[in-house]
Structures are given as structure tokens and as C-alpha cells.
Amino acid sequence: MTASCSSRKAPPYRSESPFSSRCFVGILLVALLLLLPISSDACGEPPRYESMRLQGVPKPSYSPGDSIQYECRPGYQPKRPSLPTSAVCQNDSMWSPLQEACTRKQCPNLGDPPNGQVHYPNGSILFGSEAHYVCNVGYFLIGPSILYCDISESTVDWSDNPPICEKILCKPPEKILNGKYTNSHKDIFEYSEVVTYSCDASNGADPYSLVGESKLVCIGNDKWSSDPPQCKVVKCVHPHVENGMIVSGHGSKFYYKATIVYRCDEGFKLNGSNTILCSANSTWEPEIPTCIKESTTPSTQPPISSASVSTPPSSQPPISSVSGYPSPIDEPPPKDAESLGAGIIVAIVIGALFGVVVVICSIRFCFHKKKRKEGIATYSAYQDKATTPAE
Secondary structure, three states: OOOOOOOOOOOOOOOOOOOOHHHHHHHHHHHHHHHOOOOOOOEOOOOOOOOEEEOOOOOOOEOOOOEEEEEEOOOEEEOOOOOOOEEEEOOOOOEOOOOOOEEEOEOOOOOOOOOEEEEOOOOOOEOOOEEEEEEOOOEEEEOOOEEEEEEEOOEEEEOOOOOEEEEOEEOOOOOOOOEEEOOOOOOOEEOOOEEEEEEOOOOOOOOOEEEOOOEEEEEEOOEEOOOOOEEEOOEEOOOOOOOEEEEEOOOOOEEOOOEEEEEEOOOEEEEOOOEEEEOOOOOEEOOOOEEEEOOOOOOOOOOOOOOOOOOOOOOOOOOOOOOOOOOOOOOOOOHHHHHHHHHHHHHHHHHHHHHHHHHHHHHHHHHHHHHHHHHHHHHHHHHHHHHOOOO
């Protein structure tokens, strides 16, 4: 009997990929060469400056030694002392550096207007600056409140003429029916001047009431602080309330802004607001309240005699045979018993959950142990088969 050994299989032949390492390196080198900037002796686009611009039309390309000239932009002027304004394309394909050779032009000085002031937010009157105008109290602005230092032909100037500050004046307020106001003879009222309205005497039994603001103030150009008031008869009905009384505001007549405070009689409660006011439309606001009788709820439990046992009503559960003690059925369970029962329930639930977890873990352990044994047995059988010589 001769032992035979299983022949080893040679690794499978792998055909060489068309993209071999040498080919890949070549492609990579070509890509890098393509990405490299193309060397040129020409300078790039001329640099840009805030205060200067290029004279003439720019060329498509510039060779070393080419020169370009700059000039000041509109709104700018050359600095003093003057700085270079030309650049040269150098042999390294770079432009010779330049500094800003121009500075902003200045607008004319602005003085404060009469009865007003001018403010400069950026603290200067150079090109691009602003001038803000405000008037003193009692004056109003006529014209633009902001001016801009802007380009004007070949120089710079303010965008508009300076405004002026005029005194605030008001025309006479409106006249009212059945009333008048103070200083009604004047044709012009100055800023913060006050007029006071009052009502005339009524020809009837009821006087006029002033409805609205009695004092008006001139606060702007032809602008008063509020609309004129009215003079009219405002009278509300007598606010009688059944089963109630007036605490304050007694009277036989109730005119504009009359205020009443109520209180209900004993055994009654107030339905509504206890305070009402006679409004401008001759109605009470809020509405007149009412006093409603308070409801008394009688006792549904008859008195229990201490000498005898009373028979409870049919709607009540039976009472214990001993007078004065409730039936055991009606007694609520003690709080300790309730908490004890709740604790027992919680303990049972926790125990059941713990038992379920233990059972699941045990089943998983047994299953994995069984699988491990089967795997060991399979491996042993395979080893025995491999080491047994062929006949």
C-alpha cells in the first residue's frame, strides 16, 4: 500500500492588464505636464487700483519692456508730492509695483444753516462723503436732509443745494359748534403754543359736555396735537338695579363721564361689572349689571339620632347597624394598604420580567453551546478523513 498525496493546484494564470504599471506612470506624467502652466514671457493683465485707471485701450498681451500709464479716476486728483503712475513689464513676467498715486477730491465747505446744524457721519467732506442736516426745536427742514459729495463735470460738488430751517407755525384750529377756543383772534400760532376749548352755555335743561381733548398744541407745520373736541349734550338714563344699591356716584342726572359703583343686597350676587361710566354716545359702558339671588343647596343627609338606628334613603348605601359608624363597604381602604398593594404589583412585574430575561439568556447559551459541539465534531471527522491513507 502506498500513500498518495493530493496534488496542489497551481494558482490561476492572470493575464496582464492593458493598463500596466508602466503605462499608468506614463499617463500620469503626461497629465502632470498638461496641468503645468505654459511658460510665457508675456505679462498678464495690468493691475487695478482704486484711485487710478489705465490710460487708453489695454493690449491683448504685453512683452518684457512694455510700459503702461495710469491716470486718476473721476473724483480723484494726484497726490502731493506726486508719485509714479507708470508700470513696466519686467523680465520675470511681472509688472513693476505701484502705489496709489491719487487721492479723493474735496467738496466745498458747508456751514450750519440758520436755526440748524449739519453733521458729517464719516468726519470729512471728501468725495463720497455725506452731509446730514437737522433743525433746532421749533423749526422744520425745507429741502433734502442728506447731501452727497459726488462727481460734477471735472470736479466734485454736493448733490443739491443746502436746505433751510423754517420756523414751525400753525394755522388756527377748527372752530366747533356750541364752543370756542382761546386766542381765536390770532391768524398764526407758533410752535408749542396751546389753545384751550370750552363749551357755550346751553339754552336747554341740560348743559353741553366737552367730548375730546380740551387742549390742543401746535406740534408741527400746520399740525395740531389732536382733532378738535365736540360740545354736545350727553345724558345717560338712571341706572337703577333691582336688589342692589349705588355705593358712589349718586345723582338725579347723569352726564358725560359720570361714574357709578354698585353693590348688591345681602343674599344676591353681582352679574356684570360693579363700575359703569356714561360714554359719549349717552350709553353706560359697560352695560348696567344685575343682582341675582344666590342659590342655597339644602343638606341631603338627614340628622342621625344617637339613640336609635336611622334607616338611610334608598339612594344611599346601607349604614352599619351601629349608629354613628359607617358601613365597612363604604370605608375607603387605608392609604398604607393601597401603597402596599401597588408595591406588590410592581414587584411581581419586575420579577416576571427578570424571569423572562433569564429564560432567554439560558436558551441562547444552550443553542450556542450545541452549535459549538457540532462544529468541533465536524472538524474532527474532517481531520480523520484527511489523515487516513488511501487504499
